[in-house]
């Protein structure tokens with residue numbers, strides 16, 4: 160359950176948490192055509208609060224709108240400023256921020272040409288997404304019976320609301336079966352991503368993640384990890400991954416704004432490597448947390464002070 164905060168930004172103004180309501184005829188509620196983002200803010204060792212890679216998240220929100228051919232009423236700068244202001248209005252030092260661009264009430268056919276395009280931003284406190292201790296000890300994952308969207312069925316580069324029914328089905332299946340997270344294959348059987356994370360494996364010292372031409376979201380944490388791997392001198396490749404390569408991996412981990420860098424210690428009840436957090440995963444995780452929370456000042460361009 161999300162703890163109630165004070166204010167939610169709706170259409171250019173702050174409203175009280177309990178007043179942030181939408182009409183039942185909100186088009187996106189029926190058909191899922193809408194864009195969203197997930198952004199984190201962290202309190203760093205210097206005591207300041209910083210939003211991580213705000214520009215990239217706002218750009219992806221607007222890219223998703225472009226893919227869906229919907230036009231927000233607000234500019235990128237207005238949405239970025241409102242994101243920071245939402246943290247301030249709620250006295251948040253750390254937290255998760257969720258901008259949404261959705262279609263409001265109006266004609267109810269799926270065409271949705273004349274519905275108003277509404278923008279809102281809500282923030283809440285969110286700890287370790289894949290459970291307490293997940294980033295330290297690693298998690299157990301299951302390959303899902305649900306495939307990720309074919310590139311011509313959905314728009315995998317869009318963070319589009321409706322596409323997340325696929326993620327929810329896979330996640331629920333995995334959780335009910337006793338695992339922490341689902342790994343989805345694409346319709347050709349290649350490993351694509353988690354229900355809300357990109358995936359990396361390490362084999363013989365090489366870091367591998369599926370390429371952007373695969374059925375994956377262009378993860379901002381994925382890009383962060385590829386950048387840090389280059390800086391650490393870890394050979395990294397963007398290649399298709401098969402199920403057996405995943406089973407044979409020495410290390411594996413998920414990346415995502417919510418999941419951060421979470422080691423995968425088991426897939427389908429098979430231990431990954433030694434079944435423990437591997438050395439390369441640990442190194443990249445330390446760099447990541449050093450930048451978002453700690454004293455690693457290597458990438459000031461990734462941080463926006465609140």
Ligand SMILES: Cc1ncc(COP(=O)(O)O)c(C=O)c1O
Nearest residue numbers: 355356357376378379380415416
């Ligand atoms: C399906 C999916 N893949 C990957 C990611 C990771 O993306 P990011 O690192 O930008 O949060 C997310 C989360 O946003 C996601 O929902």
